Amino acid sequence: MAALTLLRRGSAPARLLSGTLNARNPCIGATQGCHLRRHFSNNKILVELDEASGVAIMKLNNPPVNSLSLELLTEFCITIEKLEMDRSCRGVILTSAAPKIFSAGLDITEMCGKSAEHYAAFWRAVQELWLTLYGSNMVTIAAINGTSPAAGCLMAMCCDFRIMADNPKYTIGLNETQLGIVAPFWFKDTMTNILGHRLTEQSLQLGQMYTTPEALKIGLVDQLVPEDKVQSTAAAVICNWLAVPAHARQITKSMMRKQNIERLVNHREADIDNFVNFIGKDSIQKSLQVYMDRLKQRKQ
Numbered sequence: 001m002a003a004l005t006l007l008r009r010g011s012a013p014a015r016l017l018s019g020t021l022n023a024r025n026p027c028i029g030a031t032q033g034c035h036l037r038r039h040f041s042n043n044k045i046l047v048e049l050d051e052a053s054g055v056a057i058m059k060l061n062n063p064p065v066n067s068l069s070l071e072l073l074t075e076f077c078i079t080i081e082k083l084e085m086d087r088s089c090r091g092v093i094l095t096s097a098a099p100k101i102f103s104a105g106l107d108i109t110e111m112c113g114k115s116a117e118h119y120a121a122f123w124r125a126v127q128e129l130w131l132t133l134y135g136s137n138m139v140t141i142a143a144i145n146g147t148s149p150a151a152g153c154l155m156a157m158c159c160d161f162r163i164m165a166d167n168p169k170y171t172i173g174l175n176e177t178q179l180g181i182v183a184p185f186w187f188k189d190t191m192t193n194i195l196g197h198r199l200t201e202q203s204l205q206l207g208q209m210y211t212t213p214e215a216l217k218i219g220l221v222d223q224l225v226p227e228d229k230v231q232s233t234a235a236a237v238i239c240n241w242l243a244v245p246a247h248a249r250q251i252t253k254s255m256m257r258k259q260n261i262e263r264l265v266n267h268r269e270a271d272i273d274n275f276v277n278f279i280g281k282d283s284i285q286k287s288l289q290v291y292m293d294r295l296k297q298r299k300q
């Protein structure tokens with residue numbers, strides 16, 4: 001069980017204690033060409049695990065725009081936890097199977113016209129995704145091969161490193177205020193740790209979506225590469241990260257993220273109550289409906 005997962009669940013960090021670096025250095029087997037690939041998929045997530053390198057490529061597969069439905073969120077968490085428990089997996093490249101879209105963020109239809117029980121279950125699943133990905137002990141690299149608003153951006157921000165396709169049409173950011181909704185404190189905390197307080201405040205208030213050069217400039221993404229180099233760059237970058245002694249890297253990651261994780265863990269139920277009350281308000285439902293109508297009208 002992961003060290004960061006330990007933070008919130010109190011279980012033993014078996015992975016943390018296991019093996020020395022070179023005994024399990026993923027890039028050694030990979031360069032020797034002994035590739036054992038395992039494919040598995042749920043409905044909405046495709047996984048290819050290369051046992052030689054210890055790297056899993058995890059593709060979001062919910063056409064047309066990879067919106068994060070309750071079903072996808074659930075499958076996402078199950079997949080990460082399964083990989084976390086798999087001793088042959090040490091790193092994940094998170095990417096999209098959809099052309100031009102990394103993820104459109106939360107599925108807005110899950111937040112419209114549903115019961116309070118549904119909203120609570122949905123929000124718990126969103127929290128779980130964040131806790132599982134942000135708290136993962138594995139190296140996580142976001143290979144952002146398309147536009148990535150709101151919770152799509154959050155997923156990318158949960159990763160250790162972000163590589164984005166340098167396409168002038170792609171944008172990334174937390175645009176919640178543009179929908180008339182508010183990013184919760186743990187979205188804000190995640191962004192603050194990357195951009196700092198001032199830029200996050202501005203970014204969140206404006207619901208700013210950044211072009212790729214802007215995102216690179218402010219540090220929201222770490223590297224821009226041509227579209228056809230996103231996956232190969234992610235594979236190279238993850239090898240570098242995996243070459244660091246695992247226990248030292250994991251403890252460091254835990255040290256950097258612990259406070260944010262504990263904050264949500266300690267306020268999880270209150271955060272769900274807030275969400276349910278907030279999203280159920282008539283004014284918020286109306287804003288979301290207007291936003292969805294506008295999305296549909298753009299096409300006409």
Ligand SMILES: CCCCCCCCCCCCC/C=C/C(=O)SCCNC(=O)CCNC(=O)[C@H](O)C(C)(C)COP(=O)(O)OP(=O)(O)OC[C@H]1O[C@@H](n2cnc3c(N)ncnc32)[C@H](O)[C@@H]1OP(=O)(O)O
Pocket residue numbers: 064065067101103104105106107108109147149150151152175176179181182183184274275278279292295296299
């Ligand atoms: C006291 C204070 C308390 C505070 C308490 C806080 C509580 C918490 C509050 C709530 C917090 C919620 C946090 C929310 C996070 C989110 O992630 S919200 C989602 C934000 N996402 C977006 O804004 C993206 C919207 N989509 C787009 O901009 C575009 O679709 C796209 C992604 C750029 C793709 O464009 P294009 O390729 O042109 O495709 P489209 O034709 O636009 O879309 C195809 C169909 O998909 C539908 N769709 C798109 N996005 C979504 C979505 N996010 N959810 C559901 N459905 C989506 C779109 O409508 C099209 O549908 P059809 O017309 O039926 O084909």
